[in-house]
Amino acid sequence: MSVRxxxxxxxxxxxxxxxESCGTPIRSxxxxxxxxxxxxxxxxxxxxxxxxxxxxxxxGERIGAPVGVLGTAVHAPTSGTVVAIGxxxxxxxxxxxxxxxxxxxxxEERWIEHAPFDWQQSSRAEALAHLRDCGLxxxxxxxxxxxxxxxxxxxIHTLILNGAECEPWITCDDRLMRExxxxxxxxxxxxxxxxxxxRLLIGIEDNKPEAIAAMRSACAxxxxxxxxxxxxxxxxxxxxxxxxxxxxxxxPYGRLGGEFGVQCFNxxxxxxxxxxxxxxxxxxxxxxxxxxxxxxxxxxEVLIGTPVEDLLALAGPRRADTDRIIMGGPMMGFxxxxxxxxxxxxSNCLISASQKLxxxxxxxxxxxxxxxxxxxxxxxxxxxEMYWHARAKNFGKAQEYHxxxxxxxxxxxxxxxxxxPLVDYFRFAKSEIWAxxxxxxxxxxxxxxxxxxxWRQEREKEEKAAKLAAKAAETRAKLAEGGEASDSPAxxxxxxxxxxxxxxxxxxxxxxxxxxxxxxxxxxxxxxxxEIDEIERRRRELGLDAPPSAADDAPQKTxxxxx
Amino acid sequence: MIHSPYIRKQASVxxxxxxVLLALLPGIAAYVWQVGAGILVNLAIATLTAxxxxxxxxxxxxxxxxxxxxxxxxxxxxxxxxxCFPTIVPWWVTVIAVLVAIIAVKHLYGGLGQxxxxxxxxxxxxxxxxxxxLMSQWPPAGELDFxxxxxxxxGGARDLDAITGATALDALRTGLxxxxxxxxxxxxxxxxxxxxxxxxxWVGLGYLLGGLFLLARRVITWHMPVAFIAALxxxxxxxxxxxxxxxxxxxxxxxxxxxxxxxFFIVTDPVSGATTPRGKLIFAAGVGVLAYLIRNFGAYxxxxxFAVLLMNMCVPLIDMKTQPRVFGHRGDKP
Numbered sequence: 001m002s003v004r005x006x007x008x009x010x011x012x013x014x015x016x017x018x019x020e021s022c023g024t025p026i027r028s029x030x031x032x033x034x035x036x037x038x039x040x041x042x043x044x045x046x047x048x049x050x051x052x053x054x055x056x057x058x059x060g061e062r063i064g065a066p067v068g069v070l071g072t073a074v075h076a077p078t079s080g081t082v083v084a085i086g087x088x089x090x091x092x093x094x095x096x097x098x099x100x101x102x103x104x105x106x107x108e109e110r111w112i113e114h115a116p117f118d119w120q121q122s123s124r125a126e127a128l129a130h131l132r133d134c135g136l137x138x139x140x141x142x143x144x145x146x147x148x149x150x151x152x153x154x155x156i157h158t159l160i161l162n163g164a165e166c167e168p169w170i171t172c173d174d175r176l177m178r179e180x181x182x183x184x185x186x187x188x189x190x191x192x193x194x195x196x197x198x199r200l201l202i203g204i205e206d207n208k209p210e211a212i213a214a215m216r217s218a219c220a221x222x223x224x225x226x227x228x229x230x231x232x233x234x235x236x237x238x239x240x241x242x243x244x245x246x247x248x249x250x251x252p253y254g255r256l257g258g259e260f261g262v263q264c265f266n267x268x269x270x271x272x273x274x275x276x277x278x279x280x281x282x283x284x285x286x287x288x289x290x291x292x293x294x295x296x297x298x299x300x301e302v303l304i305g306t307p308v309e310d311l312l313a314l315a316g317p318r319r320a321d322t323d324r325i326i327m328g329g330p331m332m333g334f335x336x337x338x339x340x341x342x343x344x345x346x347s348n349c350l351i352s353a354s355q356k357l358x359x360x361x362x363x364x365x366x367x368x369x370x371x372x373x374x375x376x377x378x379x380x381x382x383x384x385e386m387y388w389h390a391r392a393k394n395f396g397k398a399q400e401y402h403x404x405x406x407x408x409x410x411x412x413x414x415x416x417x418x419x420x421p422l423v424d425y426f427r428f429a430k431s432e433i434w435a436x437x438x439x440x441x442x443x444x445x446x447x448x449x450x451x452x453x454x455w456r457q458e459r460e461k462e463e464k465a466a467k468l469a470a471k472a473a474e475t476r477a478k479l480a481e482g483g484e485a486s487d488s489p490a491x492x493x494x495x496x497x498x499x500x501x502x503x504x505x506x507x508x509x510x511x512x513x514x515x516x517x518x519x520x521x522x523x524x525x526x527x528x529x530x531e532i533d534e535i536e537r538r539r540r541e542l543g544l545d546a547p548p549s550a551a552d553d554a555p556q557k558t559x560x561x562x563x
Numbered sequence: 564m565i566h567s568p569y570i571r572k573q574a575s576v577x578x579x580x581x582x583v584l585l586a587l588l589p590g591i592a593a594y595v596w597q598v599g600a601g602i603l604v605n606l607a608i609a610t611l612t613a614x615x616x617x618x619x620x621x622x623x624x625x626x627x628x629x630x631x632x633x634x635x636x637x638x639x640x641x642x643x644x645x646x647c648f649p650t651i652v653p654w655w656v657t658v659i660a661v662l663v664a665i666i667a668v669k670h671l672y673g674g675l676g677q678x679x680x681x682x683x684x685x686x687x688x689x690x691x692x693x694x695x696x697l698m699s700q701w702p703p704a705g706e707l708d709f710x711x712x713x714x715x716x717x718g719g720a721r722d723l724d725a726i727t728g729a730t731a732l733d734a735l736r737t738g739l740x741x742x743x744x745x746x747x748x749x750x751x752x753x754x755x756x757x758x759x760x761x762x763x764x765w766v767g768l769g770y771l772l773g774g775l776f777l778l779a780r781r782v783i784t785w786h787m788p789v790a791f792i793a794a795l796x797x798x799x800x801x802x803x804x805x806x807x808x809x810x811x812x813x814x815x816x817x818x819x820x821x822x823x824x825x826x827f828f829i830v831t832d833p834v835s836g837a838t839t840p841r842g843k844l845i846f847a848a849g850v851g852v853l854a855y856l857i858r859n860f861g862a863y864x865x866x867x868x869f870a871v872l873l874m875n876m877c878v879p880l881i882d883m884k885t886q887p888r889v890f891g892h893r894g895d896k897p
Contacts, residue, residue: 363630375784382887
């Protein structure tokens with residue numbers, strides 16, 4: 001069986017810098033003095049805290065319960081004592097904090113009771129629930145919940161394992177494939193079973209010959225499985241690009257592969273699925289590459305929650321010219337705002353950056369419309385046109401040029417001869433559009449609430465009037481029964497107070513309405529004004545930078561790293 | 564905030580422009596060899612004027628002078644102006660043309676990257692309208708020595724009829740207009756070489772070489788040169804097949820005038836040209852067809868400059884209507 005390779009448009013050939021860290025076997029990182037496990041492992045979903053400060057926990061014990069459709073469980077990475085539960089800075093470009101459980105390890109690594117999961121005898125729903133309860137998310141960088149991905153689509157014919165690892169410097173998947181190919185394949189078999197696919201394609205870039213050999217020998221006995229060597233062109237490991245390369249299928253923006261008969265999982269995810277199913281172990285560790293401007297680069301198996309600071313020390317003392325720590329690769333990663341942040345499920349690589357290895361961008365020059373960016377764009381966009389509109393804050397026009405199909409891979413910025421940080425402009429434009437949509441939604445909601453309130457008051461008034469009218473009719477009937485005294489002063493008096501009551505109620509309602517209406521619109525406009533002021537302030541402060549808060553609402557941002 | 568990528572390709576506008584200048588060298592060498600070293604004087608005058616004008620405007624616009632001058636874009640414009648002007652044009656014609664190109668066409672529209680029209684072509688059109696006689700006097704290849712050329716450039720007395728001729732295009736055109744002979748007879752005249760104007764064929768070949776170098780270095784894509792050459796040749800072929808006595812062959816049109824310079828260095832200007840792959844084909848083909856029509860039926864012997872400007876006007880429309888489909892949207896209507 002051989003697979004016809006499709007190519008995707010654009011992409012860039014970068015200097016891989018893989019050899020620095022790929023030569024040494026994966027080492028276990030020593031237990032740190034303290035672990036900080038965030039209950040929010042992705043931008044999309046947080047989990048509910050199940051422990052209290054002072055509580056003893058076992059290794060693998062659940063400390064966070066899944067909340068919502070996209071929720072997954074969170075576990076204690078080792079045994080010890082919960083010392084605090086509070087907000088902690090996250091390894092996220094926003095620099096925002098989130099609720100985290102702080103655990104002081106007791107050093108005994110006592111596991112909670114766990115047992116293998118019989119995935120062959122269980123139903124699909126049970127298996128997916130087990131994965132959710134094991135905290136399984138995509139380890140390629142986007143941390144999309146695996147049980148959700150496995151649950152979408154039907155009639156899936158092909159499972160793709162993503163071992164491309166196209167970002168420069170990162171080698172964690174490379175090492176994992178070299179050392180634990182058999183385990184990955186078991187995970188892949190389980191995944192294939194769960195989605196009911198027949199074919200299994202494992203995409204690996206041609207710059208990883210050892211990993212290719214290891215995976216080939218591991219899957220030799222597995223029918224329907226094949227390792228496919230793909231050219232090393234960044235971003236060949238982007239989920240959509242890999243699916244296109246291996247099957248020719250294009251997954252449009254906002255859709256999942258499952259809808260098109262393919263599903264794609266990172267090799268690290270497959271390995272975690274193996275641990276969860278065959279050993280019943282939740283996802284409490286991952287492989288992290290330490291590389292860049294360090295003495296001993298390499299790969300480490302790291303407990304989730306290990307502070308980045310402690311981890312960096314394993315690669316040798318910090319060199320004087322290291323000026324930033326980049327989490328992720330140099331194409332899509334971000335500089336950490338603070339080194340106290342913990343390793344999370346998305347952390348695949350920590351690069352110590354120096355000016356020598358990663359020089360600051362030269363000053364931005366004018367766009368000469370050379371089209372290099374369009375030739376490099378794997379989403380087949382016209383980045384220079386979108387740049388033009390994003391720069392002019394003409395966001396509607398930028399959207400017409402398919403702004404949201406941009407996967408933020410950074411190829412355009414990489415090739416631009418005018419050194420324009422194109423992808424920064426696109427992130428800015430997207431976050432501005434999201435912010436505006438939020439404003440609009442808030443205004444719409446306020447208006448709906450206001451209209452509903454008016455309608456409800458009107459209805460109540462009518463009901464009240466009807467009730468009173470019924471009562472009045474009843475009284476009149478009673479009086480009529482009492483004789484010919486219907487036009488007596490008593491009857492008139494009986495009717496008059498009711499009329500007065502109705503009139504009073506109407507007046508009250510009117511007054512209320514008058515009091516309420518301007519209040520609501522005032523509140524609305526000042527709120528809007530505040531939002532506008534806030535946006536203006538941010539713009540002034542950051543120039544063209546995207547507002548940090550917007551990133552939380554940006555699930556699509558990391559699609560290229562998905563799987 | 565994410566500011567990735569943290570790595571960048573070694574590329575700069577300066578590098579792009581430098582490559583273009585480098586690619587012009589074979590053509591210039593052929594020019595010097597076949598026509599004379601006067602062109603070097605013109606190139607120098609144009610370059611100095613362009614740099615001075617660029618610096619002046621940048622200063623007035625309070626922009627960083629160093630980086631913008633260093634990007635070499637003004638030098639490229641200057642060289643293109645000098646290369647499409649007659650070799651012996653007086654120095655002040657070159658100066659005015661370059662000032663028009665840099666100040667009016669480039670900077671009044673906002674500087675590098677903002678001009679909707681090709682600066683060198685506007686300069687050419689301006690001068691051919693303002694000084695039609697001076698702009699039509701080309702020295703026959705190899706017949707004027709450097710001293711004479713220099714003297715003429717510096718404003719010496721011009722006994723022009725004695726020393727200058729017309730270009731191959733002009734000679735053929737005039738000959739046909741007067742009706743004295745058919746194409747075949749006219750082409751036997753002294754001023755014609757094997758395929759185009761005598762000597763100028765070699766210059767065209769030099770530009771072709773430089774153009775292939777630009778393609779190899781990926782500074783330009785194949786779309787524009789191929790579409791331009793194909794359209795010019797195809798239009799010429801239609802007329803030539805219909806009436807070979809009245810119309811010159813496609814090869815003659817490709818080898819004459821500024822066809823090769825235009826194919827690789829003029830229509831390929833990224834700033835004022837179309838940018839989408841299909842748009843590039845349409846744009847360059849439009850220039851080719853219009854250039855032929857103006858050459859044969861217009862008021863000027865060389866029509867490329869006007870053709871380029873006319874097509875420049877259509878660029879926004881062309882780009883809008885030829886947006887390529889986006890990844891994952893293969894089935895979408897455009």
